[in-house]
Amino acid sequence: MESVCVQCRWGAREMARIGSILHALWAGFWTWPWTQTWSWVWGWLWRILYFPVSCWRTLEWPWRPALPDPEEGENTGPSDGAVTERQEDAGPADSGGQSEAGGLKRAAAFSGQSASKRPKTEEEYGVDSTDEFDCEYDSTWEDDSEEKVRKKARPSRNYRSSKFRNFERAAADMQNFRHGYPNQSRHMHWSRNADDDMPNLNFYLGKMASKPDGVYITKFHSEWMKDYERLEYVHTFIQWLFPLQEPGMNYQAKPMTKDEVEKFCGSDEAKDNLLTSYKLMLDFYGIELCDEETGEVKRAANWRERFDNLNCHTHNNLRITRILKCLGTLGFERYQVPLVKFFLEETLINGELPRVKESVLSYFMFAVLNKENRKKLIEFAYLNYHDSDEFVWCPMKIQKAWKQK
Incomplete structure (x- = not known):
């Protein structure tokens, strides 16, 4: 069951910024020239006023609901604009050690398909979107001969197991690879x-x-x-x-x-x-x-x-x-x-x-x-x-x- 309680969401960037502010406060105490009174007063006044503003902007109020970040999700985990091998030596993200790369939302963008516009799956099995283990990012069972809009809405994923959700994240990465990185060009900004x-x-x-x-x-x-x-x-x-x-x-x-x-x-x-x-x-x-x-x-x-x-x-x-x-x-x-x-x-x-x-x-x-x-x-x-x-x-x-x- 996913946690719905609130928790502190301080990341490395926020902690680094707070640390730099505290360091500046400490260093300023010793470095500001005491003989230049006005310089010292205005310097400390700026630091005192800036500190709470910076905290507010950095933390967006220190406590907020534990909802997923827009850029979190599935190494991703295989993730760099593409869902990929995110960390080669990051250690296990699941029992198999495979890192989860890129979010489901981001992976859906790479696949170029929405759940409602996926091709109908194979007639011989009659798989539809209400099947408990039908994964929207797995094209293995789709019928390539024609594309039809699915008539039934996908079931709520709240009851689905964490194992299936892990597979969905992996499937997003692998579909992106098998389909030839359809939207990769707009992320290839290296020179x-x-x-x-x-x-x-x-x-x-x-x-x-x-x-x-x-x-x-x-x-x-x-x-x-x-x-x-x-x-x-x-x-x-x-x-x-x-x-x-x-x-x-x-x-x-x-x-x-x-x-x-x-x-x-x-x-x-x-x-x-x-x-x-x-x-x-x-x-x-x-x-x-x-x-x-x-x-x-x-x-x-x-x-x-x-x-x-x-x-x-x-x-x-x-x-x-x-x-x-x-x-x-x-x-x-x-x-x-x-x-x-x-x-x-x-x-x-x-x-x-x-x-x-x-x-x-x-x-x-x-x-x-x-x-x-x-x-x-x-x-x-x-x-x-x-x-x-x-x-x-x-x-x-x-x-x-x-x-x-």
Whole structure:
């Protein structure tokens, strides 16, 4: 149940401003020249009058209802104008450690759809907006052949579980990714120099080093392989090894443009280097790539040690989400399903990665671009989900159809 009581909403900005005022009061006592009486009087008079005005403006009256801020909500959590990987090392925001990026309201703006104008869902299942687990940000079950206005209003979300609300927030991020960041251009306000037009492609072609680490792609592959401590605790390399069209926490790693993505996919050298980067990170997670053609993976020889690390450091869930998005963006879409299937088996069947499970269900599955493959993965997850909690990742009517089969 969400809290409805009032609480103090002092944020870091407000506390910093109050601290600076108090510091000025204290410093002013010693620094104002006592011999210049009028200067001292007017200086202190200004401080005394300014303090309550500043407090009032800063806090908007110190106590107010605990309502969500307009810019809060779902890392967002995956969030920077886009719902994205907000904090690469922020720690778990839920039991799976996946950060929640961007608010539902903001994500709805990115999707370019309102709840009342979404396409009608598939006829074979008959899903409508009154279904208990129908998520307005999940387009997996929509019928692409025609768009119809939903005839029934969405039910009140007050009774919906926190698990479902967490999924809704994640779905907003993943839909924004799958639909190609429809409103991303108006948020891409960073500047680039003429000689830095395609930094991610140039990095993968060995023409420039990553920032701020100053490491070239060949050095990553030769010196960072199996250097698990460095891979775990350095947080500025993942945005370079797996670039996306959305910003990350490393502000020196620029998001890719559509033109850069197209040229990257057309470069065999860049794609070969990306494949080596993928193998590097798979080894870090205790996974081995069995087939470069199909993308099939299996446990590596050191899987036990690496799985323990995955369970302990859940910021890696964000990294894996980024890797899956990158694979789908840069020409390795066929690698998405095998990796997600592997994590579903390890979490739901083998029970080896309990702190990865929520991220697998809410993020990994929905990074898969192919809708039919995504449906098969969700069905596999449902049939192997033995948790006492409800399965909230697809509409209830679809679950009933699967159960009848």
